[in-house]
Amino acid sequence: MSLRAPSRRLPFAVAIAVAIAASVSSANGAAPPARDNDPANDVLIDNVRVFDGVRVLPKTRVLVIDGRIAAVGGKAAAPEGIARVDGSGKTLYPGLIDAHAHSWGEAQGDALRFGVTAELDMLGDWNRLPQLRRERESLARTHQADLWSAGAAVTAPGGHGTQYGMKVPTLDKDGDPAAFVAGRIAEGSDYIKIILEDFSAHSETRRIPTITHAQAKAAIDAAHAGQRLAVVHVSRLSDGTAAIEAGADGLVHMFGEPGDDAFVAAAKRQKAFVIPTLSVLGTMAQAGEGAKLVDDAKLSPWLTKEQRDSLKATFGAGEAQPKILADAIANVRALHAAGVDVLAGTDAGNPGTAHGVSMHGELELLTRAGLSPTEALAAATSVPARRFRLADRGRIAPGLRADLVLVDGDPTTDIRASRAIVTVWKNGYAVERKRPAAGETSIPVGEALPAQTVVSDFDAEVVANAAGMLPANFGAGWMSTTDKMAGGASVGQLRRIAGGANGSAGALEVSGEIKPGFAFPWSGAMVFPSKVPMQLADLSSRKDLVFRVRGDGRRYSLMLFHGNQQMPSMQTFETTADWTEVRVPLKNFPGADLSRVRGIAFTAGNPEGAFAFALDDVRIE
Numbered sequence: 001m002s003l004r005a006p007s008r009r010l011p012f013a014v015a016i017a018v019a020i021a022a023s024v025s026s027a028n029g030a031a032p033p034a035r036d037n038d039p040a041n042d043v044l045i046d047n048v049r050v051f052d053g054v055r056v057l058p059k060t061r062v063l064v065i066d067g068r069i070a071a072v073g074g075k076a077a078a079p080e081g082i083a084r085v086d087g088s089g090k091t092l093y094p095g096l097i098d099a100h101a102h103s104w105g106e107a108q109g110d111a112l113r114f115g116v117t118a119e120l121d122m123l124g125d126w127n128r129l130p131q132l133r134r135e136r137e138s139l140a141r142t143h144q145a146d147l148w149s150a151g152a153a154v155t156a157p158g159g160h161g162t163q164y165g166m167k168v169p170t171l172d173k174d175g176d177p178a179a180f181v182a183g184r185i186a187e188g189s190d191y192i193k194i195i196l197e198d199f200s201a202h203s204e205t206r207r208i209p210t211i212t213h214a215q216a217k218a219a220i221d222a223a224h225a226g227q228r229l230a231v232v233h234v235s236r237l238s239d240g241t242a243a244i245e246a247g248a249d250g251l252v253h254m255f256g257e258p259g260d261d262a263f264v265a266a267a268k269r270q271k272a273f274v275i276p277t278l279s280v281l282g283t284m285a286q287a288g289e290g291a292k293l294v295d296d297a298k299l300s301p302w303l304t305k306e307q308r309d310s311l312k313a314t315f316g317a318g319e320a321q322p323k324i325l326a327d328a329i330a331n332v333r334a335l336h337a338a339g340v341d342v343l344a345g346t347d348a349g350n351p352g353t354a355h356g357v358s359m360h361g362e363l364e365l366l367t368r369a370g371l372s373p374t375e376a377l378a379a380a381t382s383v384p385a386r387r388f389r390l391a392d393r394g395r396i397a398p399g400l401r402a403d404l405v406l407v408d409g410d411p412t413t414d415i416r417a418s419r420a421i422v423t424v425w426k427n428g429y430a431v432e433r434k435r436p437a438a439g440e441t442s443i444p445v446g447e448a449l450p451a452q453t454v455v456s457d458f459d460a461e462v463v464a465n466a467a468g469m470l471p472a473n474f475g476a477g478w479m480s481t482t483d484k485m486a487g488g489a490s491v492g493q494l495r496r497i498a499g500g501a502n503g504s505a506g507a508l509e510v511s512g513e514i515k516p517g518f519a520f521p522w523s524g525a526m527v528f529p530s531k532v533p534m535q536l537a538d539l540s541s542r543k544d545l546v547f548r549v550r551g552d553g554r555r556y557s558l559m560l561f562h563g564n565q566q567m568p569s570m571q572t573f574e575t576t577a578d579w580t581e582v583r584v585p586l587k588n589f590p591g592a593d594l595s596r597v598r599g600i601a602f603t604a605g606n607p608e609g610a611f612a613f614a615l616d617d618v619r620i621e
């Protein structure tokens, strides 16, 4: 379940300007560009160590003219009056490419601030694909990383990828994979993402629908027939081996279980690549990798509040599973030793990660898997550019786009120096790297709560208003919430009942049925502390969420929706046939931004079946 932050869309007039700029730059073609009279996209970087995407060039110079690299080394005469940068003691590397991201909202701006000049989106809104293409073909000044995207993925009804709150196309059991892939290509997908995921890597008991290996093979063939790469989401060794044997160009995750020789041999033989996404596997392992980035003095000053919150967030309240990350790292080590291409990707957009900054964590994790610092940098520059056919990126060479990062020190021997960013250039323009003030966020603090702490005691009769909500003492009140909004089939209802906790007059009964049809089904009650549903409320002065509950013995979830985070921050609570008081310190919601709370949901999830519980004396103290 999730909230979708609105995707950034350029105003129409700007979109036209970008389109015109793109058509002008492509009209110039391969002919030597006439200088464009704009000195801001020309620069000479001198006396600098260069990692060109493949090799290290000691102490040389890089000349940028009109947003493209004009010369590397040699004595190429720099035009009169060009801006000069002394690179003594510094290293220049190509703009980083995050080969697995999910970009919305501020993502592309966040990425660029940390030297990530391109992201490969692995599941997102396909409506913006034509716009993204125009933007990345332009050499205009921009404050955003460029984006390629899979658009919609090949997944089963109710399968992984359907849970993000947006209606997505799905491939039925007897659907035609070739026609499905043709639909994605018609929408403008830059590559085809295929999802093999039954959830067995994440749960002993839960399973979610997935396409078959035969459907995946047919989708891979269709992608290739349409001149697109086919990349596959897996979280099991068996699926990974099958995908590669079926001709997949690459895997977009490493699985967090031990690999075997047959898998490595297949990847090598088929020349497949792997994007391990060790960053997000670190979140699953609860390894605290994201929090370590927040604490790094080289990175911390450049993080927005949303990024800090996201880096500290987790997937839920489960136990730490260090083996997931350890197994994944061992698998990457074996693949790399066998000569399989490894690409740096973070899965940013997920808890425990943040756009841009997490690439620096991923680089370090890759060195833990046996890549040298230059191999890790190549995994984030020339290797993804080659494998994803990004023609003018990933290297520092004449004619290529001047997407460059200058850092203090030498990341070719100490990978953590990749973080010591001095300047980022995008399309030859030095990026204005704004340092967010401590706690600064792009969205204002939520509305203040009234002095009272009791949200609802349900003692008086309550009647649903026109919007179907049950009023509370403050805020917008209570609403039934189910996975129907995401295409699921679960049902639920709220009802004020007589007889509450401690002999009080009434309580709120929350009941319904969890039904199959959605990857992460839910049904329950949502309460909004602000006057308008889903608007922000400031709970930062409050300590605990307290309520009395009685129920059927199931375990239920609390989901706290906050800021612009897509995933809620979660806790669980138990129920018994007797009323019990539950007190949850608000600070126990991992990574939650308590000054910007949109709503708190009390929900049932799997297993399927009927459920019922009653709430009383709900307080935010």
Ligand SMILES: [Zn+2]
Pocket (backbone or CB within 6 Å): 100, 101, 102, 122, 347
């Ligand atoms: Zn992903």
